[in-house]
Amino acid sequence: MAASRKQKVVVLGSTGSIGVNTLDVIARHPDRFEVIALTAYRNVELLAEQTKRIAPKQVVVADREARERLASLLKGSSPEIGTGVEDLMRAATLKEVDIVVSAIVGAAGLVPTLAAVQEGKRVALANKETLVMAGRLVMEKAKEHGAEIIPVDSEHSAIYQCLAGEDPGKVRRLVLTASGGPFREMTRNEMERVRPENALQHPRWEMGQKITIDSATLMNKGLEVIEARWLFDLPVEQIDIVVHPESIVHSMVEFRDGSVLAQMGLPDMRVPIAYALGYPERLESGVEFLNVIEQGPLTFEQPDRERFPAIALAEDALRQGGLMPAVLNAANEVAVSSFLQGRIGFLQIPRLIRAVMEKSRNRNYETIEEVLRTDLETRKTAREEIGRL
Ligand SMILES: NC(=O)c1ccc[n+]([C@@H]2O[C@H](COP(=O)([O-])OP(=O)(O)OC[C@H]3O[C@@H](n4cnc5c(N)ncnc54)[C@H](OP(=O)(O)O)[C@@H]3O)[C@@H](O)[C@H]2O)c1
Known part of the structure; x- marks a missing residue:
C-alpha cells in the first residue's frame, strides 16, 4: 500500500x-x-x-x-x-x-x-x-x-511476524503461549467457588470482560487454536499451547531445521495493533521497551487440560469441523454471559459447552446464513440447558 x-x-x-x-x-x-x-x-x-x-x-x-x-x-x-x-x-x-x-x-x-x-x-x-x-x-x-x-491477537501477530519471509512448508509446529490466567495455580475445588469479580482480574492483560473470562477458563486459547488453523492453514496437530506466565514471548514457530523463532515484548496490545496497521512497516506504538535483565527468568509449562477442559473442547470442535466451531462459540458466549450474571458457576462454563456440543448435530456449511442460523439455534439450546443445570 x-x-x-x-x-x-x-x-x-x-x-x-x-x-x-x-x-x-x-x-x-x-x-x-x-x-x-x-x-x-x-x-x-x-x-x-x-x-x-x-x-x-x-x-x-x-x-x-x-x-x-x-x-x-x-x-x-x-x-x-x-x-x-x-x-x-x-x-x-x-x-x-x-x-x-x-x-x-x-x-x-x-x-x-x-x-x-x-x-x-x-x-x-x-x-x-x-x-x-x-x-x-x-x-x-x-x-x-x-x-x-x-x-491483531498478540499470539497470531507473533506467529505472523515469525513467518515473514519464511516458507510455510518448512513449519513443523506453531506454539501459542498462554499466560494461564488468574486460576493457573488453583485446585478444582477452589475453582468451583470463584466469582465473576475474581475471574475478571487478569494477571497480565487489561481486556474486555468476555475475553477476560475466556482467558480464565483457557477457552481463549482454544479459540486461538481455531483462529491459527485458518490464518496459517495448518492442522490442529501442528498447533500446540504452552503456558508462559510472564507473557513476554507472545508465541513461537518451530521450523523443520530445528530453529524456533519467537516474538517477544512487553504485554501491550498496541504492538500487534501497530503491526497490523503499518504492515509491512513497523510503526512507533508508544509501548515501553522490554529490558530482559530487569524482566528476569521466563518460564514455560504444560497447560493442565483436566482443570481447563475448554482447550480440549475447542480442539474437538475443530477436529469435527463444519458448524461445530460455531456451536462451540455460541455456547461459550451464552455460558460466559450467564457466569457474569451469576446464573452459573465457573466450572459450569465448560460443562455447559460440552452438553450443548453433544446435543448439536454437526454438518458442513456453504453460506454465512447457515453459520448465523446455527449461532442463533445454539444460543437457544444453551439457554434451555442452563435451565436444566
Ligand atoms: N482486549 C484485548 O486485549 C484483546 C486481545 C486479543 C483479541 N481481542 C479480541 O478483540 C475483540 C474485542 O475485544 P475487547 O476486549 O476490545 O472487547 P470490549 O472491550 O468488550 O469491546 C467490545 C467492542 O464491541 C462493541 N460491541 C459489543 N457488542 C456489540 C454488538 N452486539 N454489536 C456491535 N458492537 C458491539 C462494544 O461497544 P460498547 O462499548 O458500546 O459496548 C465495544 O466497542 C474480541 O473478539 C477479543 O477476543 C481482544
Whole structure:
C-alpha cells in the first residue's frame, strides 16, 4: 500500500479495549492515518468523546435509543449516525476505506468483518470469533477478493511476524503461549467457588470482560487454536499451547531445521495493533521497551487440560469441523454471559459447552446464513440447558 496518501481507517468497536488502543496508535501517526468511521454498541458517552476528538464522517451504534442519546451528546454537530448490522456493514465497506479494524467482541463481529473482507479491504483482525465461526469461508473470501487479514491477537501477530519471509512448508509446529490466567495455580475445588469479580482480574492483560473470562477458563486459547488453523492453514496437530506466565514471548514457530523463532515484548496490545496497521512497516506504538535483565527468568509449562477442559473442547470442535466451531462459540458466549450474571458457576462454563456440543448435530456449511442460523439455534439450546443445570 502506498504510504504517500493517508490510509483511511474504520474502527469497528472503537469503545472497547482494542478500539481504544487502536485510536491511541493512530493518534501517534496523524500524517499516516485518517479515521473515517467509528462504531460502538451502547457506550455512547465514550463514542461521543471519540467523535468530538476525531471527527469521523460516520458513526454506528446499537439502535434508535442509543442514536438519540448520542445525538444529544453531540448537540447538532454530529456526523451521520447509523444503527444496527446494516449500517455496520455499510461502515465496513465504505469505498474510500483502506483498513478496517475488526474489534467488536463476539459473534456480532462476523457479519461486518466478512463484509470488509468481501470488499477486499485490509482487515486488522482482533475479532477472533469471526474465524472461529466461519474460518474456512472467510479465508476463501479473502483469497477471492484480495483482502489482507492481518491478525491483531498478540499470539497470531507473533506467529505472523515469525513467518515473514519464511516458507510455510518448512513449519513443523506453531506454539501459542498462554499466560494461564488468574486460576493457573488453583485446585478444582477452589475453582468451583470463584466469582465473576475474581475471574475478571487478569494477571497480565487489561481486556474486555468476555475475553477476560475466556482467558480464565483457557477457552481463549482454544479459540486461538481455531483462529491459527485458518490464518496459517495448518492442522490442529501442528498447533500446540504452552503456558508462559510472564507473557513476554507472545508465541513461537518451530521450523523443520530445528530453529524456533519467537516474538517477544512487553504485554501491550498496541504492538500487534501497530503491526497490523503499518504492515509491512513497523510503526512507533508508544509501548515501553522490554529490558530482559530487569524482566528476569521466563518460564514455560504444560497447560493442565483436566482443570481447563475448554482447550480440549475447542480442539474437538475443530477436529469435527463444519458448524461445530460455531456451536462451540455460541455456547461459550451464552455460558460466559450467564457466569457474569451469576446464573452459573465457573466450572459450569465448560460443562455447559460440552452438553450443548453433544446435543448439536454437526454438518458442513456453504453460506454465512447457515453459520448465523446455527449461532442463533445454539444460543437457544444453551439457554434451555442452563435451565436444566
Ligand atoms: N482486549 C484485548 O486485549 C484483546 C486481545 C486479543 C483479541 N481481542 C479480541 O478483540 C475483540 C474485542 O475485544 P475487547 O476486549 O476490545 O472487547 P470490549 O472491550 O468488550 O469491546 C467490545 C467492542 O464491541 C462493541 N460491541 C459489543 N457488542 C456489540 C454488538 N452486539 N454489536 C456491535 N458492537 C458491539 C462494544 O461497544 P460498547 O462499548 O458500546 O459496548 C465495544 O466497542 C474480541 O473478539 C477479543 O477476543 C481482544
